[in-house]
Amino acid sequence: IAGITQAPTSQILAAGRRMTLRCTQDMRHNAMYWYRQDLGLGLRLIHYSNTAGTTGKGEVPDGYSVSRANTDDFPLTLASAVPSQTSVYFCASSVGLAGESNEQFFGPGTRLTVL
Amino acid sequence: GQNIDQPTEMTATEGAIVQINCTYQTSGFNGLFWYQQHAGEAPTFLSYNVLDGLEEKGRFSSFLSRSKGYSYLLLKELQMKDSASYLCAATDSNYQLIWGAGTKLIIKP
Numbered sequence: 001i002a003g004i005t006q007a008p009t010s011q012i013l014a015a016g017r018r019m020t021l022r023c024t025q026d027m028r029h030n031a032m033y034w035y036r037q038d039l040g041l042g043l044r045l046i047h048y049s050n051t052a053g054t055t056g057k058g059e060v061p062d063g064y065s066v067s068r069a070n071t072d073d074f075p076l077t078l079a080s081a082v083p084s085q086t087s088v089y090f091c092a093s094s095v096g097l098a099g100e101s102n103e104q105f106f107g108p109g110t111r112l113t114v115l
Numbered sequence: 116g117q118n119i120d121q122p123t124e125m126t127a128t129e130g131a132i133v134q135i136n137c138t139y140q141t142s143g144f145n146g147l148f149w150y151q152q153h154a155g156e157a158p159t160f161l162s163y164n165v166l167d168g169l170e171e172k173g174r175f176s177s178f179l180s181r182s183k184g185y186s187y188l189l190l191k192e193l194q195m196k197d198s199a200s201y202l203c204a205a206t207d208s209n210y211q212l213i214w215g216a217g218t219k220l221i222i223k224p
């Protein structure tokens with residue numbers, strides 16, 4: 001593993017199903033993030049974790065949950081998928097907080113379609 | 116409220132110079148990032164400005180005016196590979212980033 005990986009690359013999901021998007025980084029970064037990117041909109045923060053064992057809500061957290069049991073992994077779960085959650089999901093990580101000048105490194109993204 | 120504004124799309128000619136503007140309004144602003152995103156790919160870091168003024172990095176430069184809530188990204192000697200979206204992002208009071216919708220830059224031969 002080099003950098004950040006995400007799985008799956010893409011997924012088509014029936015509405016109402018539960019889905020977990022996986023994210024793993026090997027850079028020993030403290031902070032991790034989940035964003036969604038929709039056409040015409042900027043990246044929107046779903047949830048974040050400033051350090052292992054802590055998580056926080058971003059701009060659009062409803063319908064999503066996260067956990068940060070260790071430094072490397074930051075899974076995102078959709079408890080009951082709805083069509084409005086169709087999007088491209090990016091996981092990112094940084095050494096420290098973005099507000100302290102730390103650049104974020106992004107995974108390749110997961111393209112999720114909810115029908 | 117918090118807001119980031121940047122043009123939706125710009126067109127420029129190969130070899131020319133283009134300036135992409137960004138205005139921002141966030142609580143607890145500390146600094147401003149620029150990222151590049153090629154179609155179908157992840158964003159990658161270009162620059163970070165925390166102090167007023169121009170930061171030069173090869174063909175790319177970024178400028179910040181904290182008093183005006185304004186930044187720009189300057190791309191010189193444009194190449195076809197510079198065709199991409201350019202994302203402006205400003206820090207907020209929660210130490211997170213607020214992102215603009217991105218500027219799609221189209222380079223013509």
